[in-house]
Amino acid sequence: MYPCSNVELVAAASESGALGVIQPLTLRFVHGTGLKDGITEIRKLTSKPLALNVLTEKSAKIYQKRMEESVDIALEAGIRFFVTYLGKPGWVVRKVQSLGGIVYHDVTRRSHAQRALEEGVHGLICVNGTAGGHAGDLNLEELWADLDGLKVPKVAAGGISTREGYQKALKLGYDAVQMGTRFIATNECSANPDYKKAILEAHAKDIVKTWRVTGVPLAVIKTPYVESIGTEAGFFARWMLKGRKTKHWVRLFYSLMSLVRLRKMARPGQVSSKDLFQAGQSVEGINRVISVKEVVRDLTGS
Ligand SMILES: Cc1cc2nc3c(=O)[nH]c(=O)nc-3n(C[C@H](O)[C@H](O)[C@H](O)COP(=O)(O)O)c2cc1C
Known part of the structure; x- marks a missing residue:
């Protein structure tokens, strides 16, 4: 997660029996650590499998070289799972x-999934409309039905x-x-305490999707603050987002701005009324700050 996946959190997830996913942009832009050093730090805390x-x-072409290097570094460090x-x-x-x-790709609907499968991915991360981050628009069941017949592993x-x-997700077939x-x-997450508090206090109905941060x-x-500025992109950005080429430029601009704007939430310090708290509708079931181990144990019973 950008900006929340600090090394202690990723390590704890893997150590607890889940699969911790390293977000290289978080290491670089939030913690000022290169991927190689980040992996070294994580390896001091766990020897379990990790993902990248x-x-x-396409609009992140300026990152392409860096992303390729990141994949090489991860492979060299023994990482074999890529999201x-x-x-x-x-x-x-x-x-x-x-x-x-192995590569699993984030998809929000069948057309995305088919394109990703044509690209050769091995599995799908099926991002529904209640997710934190870049959410889709179908619910858990609708997305399952939409992806019916695609014979690769699916992660809800x-x-x-x-x-x-x-259990509901597994029962459906994910x-x-x-x-x-x-x-x-x-x-283990080093996010700002005010951010964690906002998650504990929020309900599913308090989550909205905004176009104003990343262009998706x-x-x-x-x-x-979110209510006062609205969730639609500005007129000019909306117009640019409609163009086949211009949408990539505007997304690039938004992405660069969001790297700076969002990273504050991953650090201790003063939170302002204009800060954005990224979260999904899963806030509904989150009432306490607990350890990663407890999260995994509560979920799976082991
Ligand atoms: C703060 C935040 C940042 C995220 N950043 C990323 C990211 O950098 N890359 C990514 O693939 N998914 C990202 N996600 C999406 C998650 O990987 C995951 O699909 C999503 O959080 C699932 O929904 P949930 O938040 O309800 O559990 C992010 C989610 C959150 C909440």
């Missing part, structure tokens, strides 16, 4: 496959923070779940 999150969005998001993940598949690497992402939610928001309200819908807690 790779941004494959790609946005754009075309084919280059990651080609890079990692011959070394036994969005809205899950309790054992009931976890092979696993991916969670974000629940892990922010943990002892981003789930945030509805604060008076």
Whole structure:
């Protein structure tokens, strides 16, 4: 998660029996650590398997070289699981496959899934409309039905923070779940205490999707500030987002701005009324800051 996946959180997730996903942009822009050093730090805390999150969005072309380097560093460090998001993940598949690497791509609907499968991915992270981060628009069941017949492993992402939610996803047929928001309200996450408090206090109905941060819908807690500025992108940005080429420029601009804007929430310090709290509807089941181990144990019973 950008900006929340600090090394202690990723390590604790893997150490607890889940699979911790390293977000290289978080290491670099929030913690000022290179990926190699970040992995070294994580390895002091766990020897369990890890994954790497790779941004494959076309508008992030300026990051392309850095992302390729990140994949190389991860492979060299023995990481074999890759979670790609946005754009075309084919280059990651080609890079990692011959070394036994596996790529799961974030999808919000069937057309995205089909394109990702044509690119050669091995599994799908099925991001529903209740997710934190870049949410989709279908609910857990609708997305399952939409992806019917696609014979690859499917991971449910969005809205899950309790054992009931976890079991419901598995009962539907999903092979696993991916969670974000629940892990922010943990002892190991270095997010700002006010951010954690906002997650504990929020309900599912308080989550809205805004276009104003990254140029694609981003789930945030509805604060008076979010209400006052609205959730639509400005007129000029909306017009640019409609163009085939211009949409990539405007997204790039938004992405760069959001890297700076959002990182504050991952650090201790003063939170202002204009800060944005990213979270999914899974806030509904989150009432306490607990350890990652407890999160995994509460969810799976082991
Ligand atoms: C604060 C935050 C940041 C996120 N950042 C990323 C990211 O950088 N890359 C990514 O693939 N998904 C990201 N996600 C999405 C999560 O990986 C996951 O799919 C989502 O949180 C699931 O929904 P939940 O928050 O209800 O558990 C983020 C989610 C949150 C809450």
